[in-house]
Every structure is written in C-alpha cells, then in structure tokens.
Amino acid sequence: MTTVTDPTAVLSTVPTGLLIGGQWRDASGGGTFEVLDPATGEVLTSVADATPEDGMAALDAAAAAQAEWAATAPRTRAELLRAAWELTIERADDLATLMTLEMGKPLADARGEVTYGAEFLRWFSEEAPRINGRYQTAPEGTLRILTTKRPVGPCLFITPWNFPLAMATRKIAPALAAGCTTILKPANATPLTALAFGQILREVGVPDGVVNIIPTNTAQPVTGPIIQDRRLRKLSFTGSTAVGSALLKEAADNVLRTSMELGGCAPFLVFEDADLDAAVAGARLAKLRNMGEACTAANRLYVHRSIADDFANALTENFRGLRVGPGIEEGTDVGPLISEDQRSKVVELVSAARDGGARVLLGGDPVDGPGYFYPPTVLTDVPTDSPVMTEEIFGPVAPIATFESEEEVIALANGLDVGLAGYIFTNDMQRVLRLSERLEVGLVGVNTGLISNAAAPFGGVKHSGLGREGGVEGIEEFLETIYVGIPAT
Known part of the structure; x- marks a missing residue:
C-alpha cells in the first residue's frame, strides 16, 4: 500500500x-x-x-x-x-x-x-x-x-x-x-x-x-x-x-x-462526589467510541440519585452537537453501525426501554437515508431490568438508572453473568479500592473512560x-x- x-x-x-x-x-x-x-x-x-x-x-x-x-x-x-x-x-x-x-x-x-x-x-x-x-x-x-x-x-x-x-x-x-x-x-x-x-x-x-x-x-x-x-x-x-x-x-x-x-455489559458508576464534568467526558468516551460498538463500552450507567438529573442533562448537551455521518468525512463524530441487523437490535432495545417507562432525552430513532446510522441517544428513568440495561447494546445509546447506596449499585453491577469492564467515578480513593476489589470485572477504569493499553492485561471474568x-x-x-x-x- x-x-x-x-x-x-x-x-x-x-x-x-x-x-x-x-x-x-x-x-x-x-x-x-x-x-x-x-x-x-x-x-x-x-x-x-x-x-x-x-x-x-x-x-x-x-x-x-x-x-x-x-x-x-x-x-x-x-x-x-x-x-x-x-x-x-x-x-x-x-x-x-x-x-x-x-x-x-x-x-x-x-x-x-x-x-x-x-x-x-x-x-x-x-x-x-x-x-x-x-x-x-x-x-x-x-x-x-x-x-x-x-x-x-x-x-x-x-x-x-x-x-x-x-x-x-x-x-x-x-x-x-x-x-x-x-x-x-x-x-x-x-x-x-x-x-x-x-x-x-x-x-x-x-x-x-x-x-x-x-x-x-x-x-x-x-x-x-x-x-x-x-x-x-x-x-x-x-x-x-x-x-x-x-x-x-x-x-x-x-x-x-x-x-x-x-461479551461485556460494562457498568459505569457515578457517585455523588464525582467531578461531574469528568464523569460526562468519561461517559462520552466510554459510550461513543466506535459508535458504542466495543465490548468495553459503557453499557449501563448507574448515577447517584442526588446528581442523576444534572448528569443526564449535561450528557445530553454533550451529545447534542455531535455530527452523525459517513466516517470517511473529516469532522464526523458518529459513523454508521456495522449492519442493518445491528441497527435493528438497537431500535428494539430502545423501544423496549420506552415501553418500560424510560424517557428519551435525546435521539431515540434511526436516521433516515442510506447507510445504517443511529444517533447518540440518552435515556433516563430506565428500569434496571430493562433489556437495554442487561444486554450488550453495541450502539450509541446511554441508558441511565439511579442508585442510593454503594451496596445497591454493587449488587446491580455484579448482577449479570458477564464481567469484562467497569468504570468508577468518585473522588473517594477508599471507595475506589473497595469497589475495585468487589466489582466482578477484569478491567476497572477510575475517573476515565479509556483504559485499554498494550502494556496492560485485557480480559474478563465470568462469562x-x-x-x-x-x-x-x-x-x-x-x-x-x-x-x-x-x-x-
């Protein structure tokens, strides 16, 4: 070449x-x-x-x-x-x-x-x-x-x-x-x-x-x-x-x-003491990299109830100005999904979340025209048992659920058979150590949405x-x- x-x-x-x-x-x-x-x-x-x-x-x-x-x-x-x-x-x-x-x-x-x-x-x-x-x-x-x-x-x-x-x-x-x-x-x-x-x-x-x-x-x-x-x-x-x-x-x-x-279905945990701007930037990186078609993608976002509305609104504004289009064009932020079948799966997951009571703050419908495009989407009030929270999305959809306590969110995060990546946003380093020991994943990102590195071991636990x-x-x-x-x- x-x-x-x-x-x-x-x-x-x-x-x-x-x-x-x-x-x-x-x-x-x-x-x-x-x-x-x-x-x-x-x-x-x-x-x-x-x-x-x-x-x-x-x-x-x-x-x-x-x-x-x-x-x-x-x-x-x-x-x-x-x-x-x-x-x-x-x-x-x-x-x-x-x-x-x-x-x-x-x-x-x-x-x-x-x-x-x-x-x-x-x-x-x-x-x-x-x-x-x-x-x-x-x-x-x-x-x-x-x-x-x-x-x-x-x-x-x-x-x-x-x-x-x-x-x-x-x-x-x-x-x-x-x-x-x-x-x-x-x-x-x-x-x-x-x-x-x-x-x-x-x-x-x-x-x-x-x-x-x-x-x-x-x-x-x-x-x-x-x-x-x-x-x-x-x-x-x-x-x-x-x-x-x-x-x-x-x-x-x-x-x-x-x-x-x-497979993965990475939990993304945002605690009440987190730096909100850093958490939003990390969520964008962990969610939208590769249009969400990554096994390490932030698949289910658990945000402490006290800051959930602020986080959801900030993430929506962060996603709002992104350009969806052919990846080959300079300036494109979000390209197409790999196939019509994959886009249809994303459509089904979002539809099921809506039917279960989730609110769509941004996006939520496929883009018309040629190609397999789906826009950045933010869902809030998502039931924790919704398929969009329990199945790997492989698309640019950020579903947000809330939690009250560390014990509650650990149970949610560990509640699936898969365990590849997980993300923690908090300024409490003792909490970081506790969660790193208890999260059933092979990769943990702390206050960052991008952790893959050739010098680090990559792999998961459980399924x-x-x-x-x-x-x-x-x-x-x-x-x-x-x-x-x-x-x-």
Whole structure:
C-alpha cells in the first residue's frame, strides 16, 4: 500500500486473496464474497471466500513452518515485529481509511486504532527477548529444578469486525514473539484491514507459513476441521459469549489451549462526589467510541440519585452537537453501525426501554437515508431490568438508572453473568479500592473512560472470557512451561 488517503486508491492496493504459505491465492473453489460500506450499503470490493480445503492448507503451512519459527532467535522475531510496527505507523492514513470504509468508524477513531493496534507489535517485540525460566534447588536438596518456556505451537485466531486491526495485532504479535505460527480468520464484514496487515507482515520479511489469513463467509465449516486437527495447539477468539461457548466445546475435544475475550455489559458508576464534568467526558468516551460498538463500552450507567438529573442533562448537551455521518468525512463524530441487523437490535432495545417507562432525552430513532446510522441517544428513568440495561447494546445509546447506596449499585453491577469492564467515578480513593476489589470485572477504569493499553492485561471474568491479552501476561498465553529435574550430586 502506498501512503495515500484517497479511498479508491487505498482499496486498489489491498490484497483480496487468501494468504497461505506466504502466497496470495484464490479460494480453492474460486468463490468470493462482498464487503460492504456500512455508510452507504454499497459494495466496496469482493474477497476470496476460503473453503474447508483452504483452511486445512493454512494449517498445513503453519504446521510446516512451526519448528523453524520456534527455533528462530528471539531477537530476530523481535526485529521483525519492530519492523511491522514501523511500517504500520508509516501507513497509518491508509489503514485508517480502509477501516473507516469497511467498518464505518470515524477517521479520528480509526487513526486511534492504528496507534493502539500497532503498539502491540512494538510491545511484544520488546517481550520476545525476555522469555525466561528459573533455576533453583529443590527443598530437599536432592534435585536442581530447571524450568524453561517453549511456544505452544500453531494457533488459530478468530477476530471480530469492530476493531479489525487491533484484534489482529493483539493476537498475532504475542504469538509471533513466543515462536508460534498462526492462522487468522478475520470477520467477514471487515476482512480488508486484516489482509492489508498481512501484506505488511510479508513485506517486512515474516517467513512463509508463519502468518496465514483465510477470510470466509462460512466460518464453522472452515474453522471446525482446523480446531479438530491435532496439529493445532491454541485457539483464541474475540466475539460473543454464545459463539465463544460453542468454540470452547469444540476445543475441548482436542484439549486446546484457549483464550476467549467474550461479551461485556460494562457498568459505569457515578457517585455523588464525582467531578461531574469528568464523569460526562468519561461517559462520552466510554459510550461513543466506535459508535458504542466495543465490548468495553459503557453499557449501563448507574448515577447517584442526588446528581442523576444534572448528569443526564449535561450528557445530553454533550451529545447534542455531535455530527452523525459517513466516517470517511473529516469532522464526523458518529459513523454508521456495522449492519442493518445491528441497527435493528438497537431500535428494539430502545423501544423496549420506552415501553418500560424510560424517557428519551435525546435521539431515540434511526436516521433516515442510506447507510445504517443511529444517533447518540440518552435515556433516563430506565428500569434496571430493562433489556437495554442487561444486554450488550453495541450502539450509541446511554441508558441511565439511579442508585442510593454503594451496596445497591454493587449488587446491580455484579448482577449479570458477564464481567469484562467497569468504570468508577468518585473522588473517594477508599471507595475506589473497595469497589475495585468487589466489582466482578477484569478491567476497572477510575475517573476515565479509556483504559485499554498494550502494556496492560485485557480480559474478563465470568462469562466474559478466559485468559489475558496484552501486558507481560499476554505472551504467557502462547508459552508452555517445561520442568527439568537434575540430580544435585
């Protein structure tokens, strides 16, 4: 890809085939599927539609490359990842344009994702040479205990449509750093960014077969045989809890290592002593980033009754002036949702909240015209058992309920099966410590609406998943610990 931002020019440089064994190829059956622009509903381009045979060819390539890649010096792996980081940053405008075209997010959000996604390449380039073990004397003095780490082996990654670059880099970077080969099955709604990233990895010299990319419009028939094959040793998935649960059942038959980053329904807690301006700014960031189509999005806002009206009115005014439109246009604040199905789900949730007694302070109805647009929406007086408070919205809707006490809001926040992210706004640091210990989530944001960072472990508890991505913990998901016992004599 050249450094341009013209959409037509960017699209013309993106590979549209399968990346298998270091070669771009057509699907074995010759099939393709269309990629749509959610801002218009029009076709952007078509890409190869991988078949089960293509999936097995990708596994063949990954398995064939595994031994040599595992034996590659950590510094060499690190330098390749560093080079990929540099080239990704160099092509930031192109990648941002591409993400906006296929996913809809505003260019500002897309540029932020390039920075965030690229950082996993840099972070894990620095972790690759730091893989280590330990040496100690057994308590009885009869043995020397030696531990070492080795890569788990070929990995299958299944990524979602909402962060098409960051979800790829967050999985591929630690795997490559650890010495694992990979197969990436990107979401069928947004395969182009993954293919462009695959081209970057090819250009910087990642060896053939180490990264394979197989977009497909029929996931299970392609991924199912891969998951069942004994050569695969790791499965990582980001997406819904329902699909993750089904994949865990598949993975169990092959006793695969798994990482699951699943659904969320993040509680956003605003206490009576909170800085109101900071809470509103944090709510906007945690709610409207990516049009609310983020697993960490503030899904249910619990505000202390004493300040609930002030908070709701301030949030409404903050949202009121935002521009809704195609993400590709500079100045757009809120782009389209990914599909008509997703917009229909948001419409249903808001309608159910209205029927249950919620008041609409702003928005509340889909935008007419082409594309899948829904405006920033603020709901107040929302019953705590309304579906808009208990189901993941994945849209720019902020439902507000009130609470009276810390115990009450903890019970509300912990009352669902999911537990990915949570947010606390208060100036009482003792309360922060208490709530951080009691909130059943894997990520806690304190007086901020944006907490994801490549240097921090990302993952949930309960039905929100297993394992962690990012941080020093992230590379451990791709390593086996081996113990060697040596007589002390």
